[in-house]
Structures are given as structure tokens and as C-alpha cells.
Amino acid sequence: MRIVRWVALVAATAAALTSTLALAQQQFVNILTGGQAGIYYPLGVALSQIYSKAIPNAKATAQVTKASAENLNLLQAGRGELALTLGDALSDAWQGKEEAGFKTKLDKLRGLSATYSNYIQIVANADSGIRTLADLKGKRVSVGAAKSGTELNARAVFKAAGLSYSDLAKTEYLPFGESVELIKNRQLDATLQSAGLGVASIRDLATSVKIVVVAVPADVVAKIGDPAYQAAFIPAGTYEGQTADVATAVIPNFLVTHSGVSDELAYQMTKALYDNIDTMYAAHNAAKAIKRENAAKGMPVPLHPGAARYYREVGVIK
Numbered sequence: 001m002r003i004v005r006w007v008a009l010v011a012a013t014a015a016a017l018t019s020t021l022a023l024a025q026q027q028f029v030n031i032l033t034g035g036q037a038g039i040y041y042p043l044g045v046a047l048s049q050i051y052s053k054a055i056p057n058a059k060a061t062a063q064v065t066k067a068s069a070e071n072l073n074l075l076q077a078g079r080g081e082l083a084l085t086l087g088d089a090l091s092d093a094w095q096g097k098e099e100a101g102f103k104t105k106l107d108k109l110r111g112l113s114a115t116y117s118n119y120i121q122i123v124a125n126a127d128s129g130i131r132t133l134a135d136l137k138g139k140r141v142s143v144g145a146a147k148s149g150t151e152l153n154a155r156a157v158f159k160a161a162g163l164s165y166s167d168l169a170k171t172e173y174l175p176f177g178e179s180v181e182l183i184k185n186r187q188l189d190a191t192l193q194s195a196g197l198g199v200a201s202i203r204d205l206a207t208s209v210k211i212v213v214v215a216v217p218a219d220v221v222a223k224i225g226d227p228a229y230q231a232a233f234i235p236a237g238t239y240e241g242q243t244a245d246v247a248t249a250v251i252p253n254f255l256v257t258h259s260g261v262s263d264e265l266a267y268q269m270t271k272a273l274y275d276n277i278d279t280m281y282a283a284h285n286a287a288k289a290i291k292r293e294n295a296a297k298g299m300p301v302p303l304h305p306g307a308a309r310y311y312r313e314v315g316v317i318k
Contacts, residue, residue: 027265029060032074032083034067035145037177037201038193039286040084043115046283047082047273054272055265066175068149069093069101075258076106082269086118086149086194087252088156088228091300101147108258110304112270114297116196116289117250119234120153122214123202124190125183131212133161133220139189140170142179150194153251157192157216160223176201184208194251196286197238206240213239213246221249228252257304266306270295274314292316 029051034040044062051060063080065071071083072093085093089100096105124130130139143165144150151173158164165171172179172188179191180201193199205211218231232250236243255273257266273280274295280287296303296317303311311317 026057026059027055029055029058029082029265029269030080031060031062032065032071032080033062034065034071034084034148035175035177036064037175037180037199037204038067039196039199039284040067042283043084043280043287046279046287050272050276050279051269054276055268058268066145066148069147069152072106072109072256073102075256076108078108078258078260081261081265082112082255082257084115085254085256086153086228087254087298087300088226089149089152090254090256091228092152094301100152108260109301110257110259110261110266110307111296111299111301112255112257112266112304112307113273113290113295114299115253115255116286117232117252118149118153118194119197119232120157120192120194120216120249120251121199121202121234122157122190122192122216122248123183123205123239124212124214125186125188126210126212128189128212130190130214133157133163133214133216136163136190136214137167138169140172140187141168142172142174142182142188142191144173144179144192144194145175146173150192153194153249154192156224156226156229157220157249160220160225161216180205190214196284196289197234198285202239206242210241211239213242215246216248218247224249252298254299256301257307259304261304261306263304263306263309266304267309268306270307270310274310 031044033044048060068085068089092100093106143154182188233245
């Protein structure tokens with residue numbers, strides 16, 4: 001009888017140790033995204049689903065945030081394992097540009113992958129009379145959440161166009177969805193949204209009111225003076241009622257982690273992303289621009305060693 005009890009005790013102890021070890025090995029992957037009406041959020045949700053299935057003992061979540069600048073500051077503080085960010089915000093963070101919301105150089109940031117490009121999309125209620133950038137003077141405009149990547153883009157574009165927030169009748173610092181609701185209710189005239197093509201918020205607005213997509217001409221893009229900004233077009237038909245191509249600027253987006261994330265986890269996150277890329281493509285049309293062969297291009301911060309290991313294995317880098 002004593003032997004039976006001893007065996008049972010040993011078995012129970014072993015089970016408890018196994019359970020404790022499993023908990024100790026559990027890998028938390030908090031993915032910092034943006035507002036729910038943008039594109040970062042559905043991509044973050046898709047990544048969390050991929051990682052929960054593909055990475056052993058992973059518990060992955062997608063966190064709603066104010067996007068780029070907040071994401072990068074949270075990563076530096078170790079309050080997330082992965083984040084989506086705009087390229088210009090990432091460059092500013094690495095340099096520690098205080099006017100962009102980074103009091104010191106965020107030296108723990110490490111690159112995981114390039115993704116897709118954001119398009120600067122300035123959309124106005126057609127009844128507002130806004131047709132050009134100059135027409136924004138004296139109007140009520142939302143420029144994105146304060147210190148977000150979108151708002152940093154707004155400052156850059158406005159400055160290049162000879163505009164400032166003081167030229168506006170009202171400047172609102174709101175996420176995409178709230179901006180659209182205020183335009184529908186005629187409490188705002190226009191919104192600047194930096195996002196992939198076909199962003200849900202603008203699609204929603206275009207089905208509710210007649211819109212005008214305001215051009216950012218190539219000469220204005222050139223005056224920004226930042227290589228992260230390139231001239232491009234929003235193709236005709238991207239939104240209901242948009243019958244022609246509209247000139248604008250594009251800025252690349254990146255997936256970023258930090259130096260405190262283990263090499264093995266960074267490797268697994270990178271590999272799982274590209275092994276399950278069809279899940280990303282299904283999450284949003286903008287994700288179809290994510291290509292493994294471009295993953296290490298234009299990265300403003302050093303690649304995480306774990307990501308670099310994967311890219312060497314598949315021949316993306318030497």
C-alpha cells in the first residue's frame with residue numbers, strides 16, 4: 001500500500017512539475033496594432049491567430065493602440081513583442097527625434113519585416129468645397145490621433161504644402177472611425193488617413209456621403225525631403241465615386257520587435273509569418289504587398305538576429 005501511495009505521490013509531483021515547466025515555457029506575444037477601423041488591427045489579429053497555432057506554447061494577442069509612435073515607445077519599454085509602424089516614425093524613433101514624440105533614441109528596436117505601403121489619403125465631404133490642399137484652409141480637419149504615424153504624416157504633408165494646423169478652422173486628433181462619423185454628421189469637413197488602399201473607414205464614408213479624394217501632388221511630396229515618402233497614385237475606383245487616379249505619397253510600413261525578444265522567438269515569428277502568408281492576405285487586401293523577397297529592404301533599424309537567421313536560411317540575405 002505504501003508503495004502505491006509513493007508511486008501516486010511521485011506521479012502527482014511529476015505532473016505538477018510538468019505543468020509548472022509548461023507555464024514557464026509559455027511564450028507571450030503581444031502584437032501592438034492601431035485603431036480597429038484601420039489596417040494594422042486586422043493584420044495584428046491575423047498574426048495573433050498564426051502565432052497561437054504555429055509557435056509552441058504561444059499565447060498571442062492583438063492590442064488596440066494609437067499606432068506607430070505609441071507602438072514604438074511601448075516596444076522600447078518591453079510592453080509588447082511585435083508592432084506595426086510607419087517607416088518615417090521608425091526612423092524618427094531610432095534617431096530620438098523629440099518633436100516626433102521620442103524623447104530619447106529608442107535603441108532596443110529591432111526589425112522583423114517590411115510589409116506594405118501606407119497611402120496618404122485626404123478625403124473630404126464633397127459639399128465642403130474642398131478640392132485641393134489649399135482648400136483645407138479655414139476647414140475642420142481630423143489629422144489622426146496625436147503623435148500617431150498618421151499625425152506625423154499630416155504634419156509633413158501640410159508643411160510641404162505651405163500649410164499649418166493654425167490655418168485650419170478646427171484641428172481634430174481622432175482615430176479613423178471617429179473622424180468618419182463626424183464627417184457623416186457634418187461636424188468635420190475632411191480627414192487625413194495614412195493607411196493601405198481600401199481602408200474600411202474611408203470605404204464606409206464613401207458609401208454614406210459623396211466624397212472628394214484630395215491630391216498630394218508630386219512636387220509637394222518632393223518638398224517633404226524625406227526618402228521614406230515617395231510619389232504614387234490612389235487608383236481610380238479604390239473608393240465609391242472616385243473616378244480618376246489621385247496623386248499622393250506612400251510610406252512603407254514595418255513589423256518591428258525589440259532586443260529583449262529571444263533569437264528563437266524572433267525566428268519563429270518571422271518563419272510563421274511567411275509560412276502562413278495566405279492568412280495575412282485574407283485578412284486585408286493591403287497585405288498582398290507583403291513579399292518575403294522585400295522583407296529586409298529599407299529597414300531603418302537593425303534586423304533582429306532571429307529574423308536575420310530566417311532570411312539567411314531562405315536566401316533573402318547573405
